Amino acid sequence: MSKKLVLIDGHSILNRAFFGLPDLTNAEGVHTNAVYGFLNIMFRILEEEKPDYLTVAFDLSAPTFRHKMFDGYKGTRKPMAPELKEQVPLMKEMLRAMGICIVEKEGFEADDVLGTLSCRGEQEGMEVSVISGDRDLLQLATEHVQIRIPKTKKTGTEIENYYAKDVKERYLVTPKEFIDVKALMGDTSDNIPGVPGIGEKTATALIAQYGSIEAVYEHADEVKPPRASKNIVEFWDQAVMSKTLATIITDADVEYSFDQAELSDIQELYTEDAYVLCKRLEFKNLLGRFQLDSPTINVEEQFQIVKDQKLAEKIWKKAGGKSLAFHLIPAESGKKKEKLQTEPGGQMSLFETGKKEVLSGMTLAFGEEDIYLFLTGQGITSEFLIDAWQNAKASRRISSDLKAELQYCQPAGSIGTEEEWNHYLDMRKGYMDTGIAAYLLNPLKGEYPYEDIASEYLGMMLPSKAELFGKKSFEQMLEEDENTAAKPLCYDVYTAWKASEILEKELKDQGMWELYQNIEMPLVFVLSDMEKQGISIDAQALKEYGSKLAESISVLEHQIYEKAGEQFNINSPKQLGVILFEKLQLPNAKKTKTGYSTSAEVLEKLAPEYPIVSDILSYRQLTKLKSTYADGLANCIADDGKIHTTFNQTITATGRLSSTEPNLQNIPIRIELGKEIRRVFHPEKDFLFVDSDYSQIELRVLASMSGDRQLIDAYRQHSDIHRITASQVFHIPFDEVTPLQRRNAKAVNFGIVYGISSFGLSQDLSISRKEAAEYIERYFATYPKIKEFLDQTVKDAKEKGYTTTLFGRRRPVPELSSSNFMQRSFGERVAMNSPIQGTAADIIKIAMIRVHDRLMKENCRSRLLLQVHDELLVETYKEEKEQVEKILAEEMQGAADLAVCLEIDTESGENWYEAH
The missing domain is CATH 1.10.150.20 (5' to 3' exonuclease, C-terminal subdomain)
Structure with a gap:
């Protein structure tokens, strides 16, 4: 059986991948889409071909042998996009990390290297596959040399395959004649001038008839059209030069041996160095290909699993006064389950409600070898761990997600005196959240797992929880393999402990330490209180609201069917498009690949003149209200009759908070029926809502x-x-x-x-x-x-x-350096808006902290419940109404010292609708 050689055109495939995939950048701001696309194409080819030898060829920038043959010839190629150019050395680094043979020859293009190596491979009796996006290489096709041309699309990569017979069938000329076609028609992208006035169709017809440009020249007087005949004679020297330029050299002096390109097993490519580089470039989808027992890391696995309370007490005593990192692990058992986010991007853990929160365990780190997993239920109780965590004496308390830990207890105690208040503030300053610190340093990522922090700030490659656990829970892993179950949890606390000082230094160097210490960290405690407090909701009123929507939806359905003259699926864009633009012949139809566009933009232009369109838009609004709010909120009501949303502090690039499970920041207010949903949110007995909203x-x-x-x-x-x-x-x-x-x-x-x-x-x-x-x-x-x-x-x-922002918050704008006009324009809009929106976000956060702290310091029964962008909602004890309104006015208006006054609009009511 013949050996197989795969040759890859490096620049060509990189170029295809770059333009075929959307822009990607890693945490360092490095563009990575071309490298990612190249690897996916290469892996697919290797899995299909299973080659014995593999080589990638690259161009060098020096003038090539073919171009040097013509004095005065100054053909120039279009410069490479900067985002692509920076990925070329990165691609070579990845290939070398995988041990893949790279060949480049001064004075020769990659085409010439590929032509030479494919010829040598065929002479050695090999089957050769040349992978390139450049159709010029079709001239290399033979019975044993196949040219494979990938086409990268959003839906995947398609590959066209050509042996010599396929070239003849597709292009009507042989591979060698393909050169002559190129010589006549030229190629501006490849510095080949060709003969003026002769396009691809004419060039193909002439070469198919005569076989070569020389034969065409001999029969020039017979060539039609007359203009082509005249130009062949007039530009003959240019045609000869073009043929030389188009001809790929197949006998270049390239130092190469097949031994250096040998590939006995594809798995050889998945090296530790390549794994580390894939981690750095954030190619998470590729990491599963690596079957490494233990990727190279700089952390010794010095953690210990502890199940004995006496040993645990000794460890806590040893940790006294030191900087410690911790992570509480909720249990996943219980009759009634309640969600609790335990780590950024991690799984939702569950604990039993109605009792003291149950833990599966806790991790603790305070040194290189002092990393522990304490397991409950085997001599250690949940209460012991919570008390130990709450009362630990430490110079600094570190977490990767402090708000999740605070769900177990808020270490505040009673605030009755000035001394107790100052103690609370000092205690609050003693915490550090590495996830929030990493977010401030790079707010574009959206999630900050330990493996990313370890990679970016410690230079360590740690396997992620998903890599170690797959889709299994902690409890499942614990039953199967205690050691593996402990790894991601221990990596998490070790990384937090190790990176905390580095993150602090980075924040100080970038002028964001005050922002972190005085705004973001105090806000963690505020948000924790708000989430635990929750907002009461009238389940019966919500059900009635849903029924009211259902009735209105039904009426609209019948109106739409009557105007359409038939029943159809209103929610189907395809069916709706046929009704509107074929049956009813409405104007301004926009045809897409899947049918007519029925987007809101299209329909809103038609609505004023066509009642059926107006009804359809109303139908969409009401069905959205019903599914998202009437039905959606009903599924989020906890046993206490409240909704406990989760506020996300590390999602938006500008610093704004977001709300999920459910999103209470997106309650509709533009249409009256949408605003009505706010009536179902109500305060507890003897309380009312006071709502203050910043004006402009x-x-x-x-x-x-x-x-x-x-x-x-x-x-x-x-x-x-x-x-x-x-x-x-x-x-x-x-x-x-x-x-x-x-x-x-x-x-x-x-x-x-x-x-x-x-x-x-x-x-x-x-x-x-x-x-x-x-x-x-x-x-x-x-x-x-x-x-x-x-x-x-x-x-x-x-x-x-x-x-x-005015408070030092940074927002990177990588789009400004893009070679794409639309991307740059978007970047300019981001640059204009971010300082303004980010400063407004900082101000509302300061206001939240000040209002929350005043209510606490003054021992009010009133409490801050929600923040909706520029609005604060306080559940106010009725006897404290004037006091709360005074606090809101003073703290919101005093949150920043601007050249203009910060004004607020304050309303109150027996439900959220009345208070807004």
Whole structure:
């Protein structure tokens, strides 16, 4: 059986992968999509081919042998995109880590290297496969040399295969004749001029008829059309040069032996070095290919499993006064199960409600060899671990997810005196959360597991929980293999302990230590209290609300069917498109691959003139309300009759909080029936809701940060800011501003904050792009400092790579360095908005901390329940209403010292609807 040789065109496949996949970057900001795509293509080829020899060829930048043959020839290729160029050395590093043979020859293109090696392989009696995205290599195809051309798409990679007979069948010429076709038609991307006026169709027909450019030249007087005949003669020297340039060299002086390219087993490629590099580049989907018993790591597995309480007490005594990291492990048993997030990106653990929380165990680290897993139920109780954790004496208490730990107990105690209050504040400062620290240093990732922190800050490659556990739970792993079960938990606490000082230094170096210490860390305790408190909900009222929606949905269904003249699945875009644009012949149809577009954007333009479309939009709104809120919220009610949402502190890049399970920050307010859902949220007996909402906080932040005197004065006069803007932009008296002009000015005011374009504004206001551009131009003429501020912000972001808020929060903007225009434009909008939105987010966080702490310090029975972007909701003891309103006013308005006042709107009521 013949040996098999696989040759890969390095630059070509990288290029295909780069343009075939969306942009990817790792935590270091390194672009990785081309490398990732290349590896996926290569692995697929190797699994199909199972070669005996493997080689990758790359171009070198020096002029090639073929180009040097022609004096004065100055063909130039299009420069490589910077995001692709930076991945070439990375690709070579990966191939070397895998032990794959790389060949490149000064003065020769990769094509020539591939041509030479494929010829040698065939002469040695091998079957050869050449992998390239460049169709020029089709000239190498023979009975034993196959050219394979991958086409990377979002749906996967398709591969076209060509032996010599396939080239003839597809292109009507032989592989050798393919060179002559290229010589006639030329190729600007490959520096081959060709003959002017001859395209692919004519070139193919001529070579199919005559066999070569030389034969075509001999019969030039017979060639048609006449222009081609004339140009072949006139540009004959250019045609000869083009043929030489198009011909791949197959006998280059390349030092190469098949021994260095030998591959006896594909598994050889999955080396420890390659594993480490895949971890660094965050190719998590590829890690499963590595069957390493123990990847190289710099952490000795010095953890100990402890089941005896006396030994546990000795260990805690030994840890006294030291910096310690901890992690509580909830049990996964219980009749009634309640969710509790235990680690970023980790599984949802469950514990039994109605009793003291049950633990499966706890991990603890306070030294290189002092890493322990304490298991309960075998001599150690949950109560012992919780008490030990709560009362531990330590110079610093470290966690990778402190809020999850605080769900067991809030180490505050009673606040009755100034001394007790100061003790509480000091205690709060003694904690560190490495997940939040890592988030501040790189807010673009969304999750911060221990393996990423270890890799980025400790230079350690640690296997993730998913790699060690798969889909199994801790309890399942514990039954199967105690040692493996302990690993990810012990890695977690060790990484937190080891990285804490490094993370602190990084935060200080980047000017974010004050932000971390004074805003983000105190907020952990605030959010923990809010989550545990929860918000009461009337289950019966919610059920009635759902029934009301169902009735309205049913009415709309019948109206839609009646207007359509038949019944159909309204939720099916395909069926709906056929009804609207074929049967009813509605205008402005947009055809897609799957049928007619029935997006909201399409339907909203039709709704004013076509009642059926208006009904469909209403139907969509109501079905969304029912499924997401009426039905969805009912599934989230806990045994105490409350909903306990989870506030996420490390998700958004700008610093805003998000809410999940359920999302209480997305309760609809734009339509009345949507707002009605707020009626089912109510305070406990003897309490009411007090709700305070910042007024135009982002626009006020913009006024302050830009220093624009016009906008600042407008706010200081406490006038209608949108009416003032309309008056100044349209040059009309304040009292003569029409409602439409005010609405347009409002759209510009808020749009500017988000870097709105003339196109975006034209869509919002249903005006022409030219009119929208004029609005924006007038706006900047009215508020010139705002234009200067936004321009300078973008300029600074381009130079530094990030933006900052008033409180020092950084937001990286990698899109600004993209070679793609749309990506850069998006980056500019992000750069304009992030300092404003991020500063507003910082202010609301400060307000939350101040309001929460005042309520606690003054021993109020009232408590902070929710934050919804710029709004705070306090469940207020009725006798404390005036006190709470005073606290909200003082703390929210005093949260930041801006050039304009921070104003709030405060309402109260017996439910959330009345209070908003």
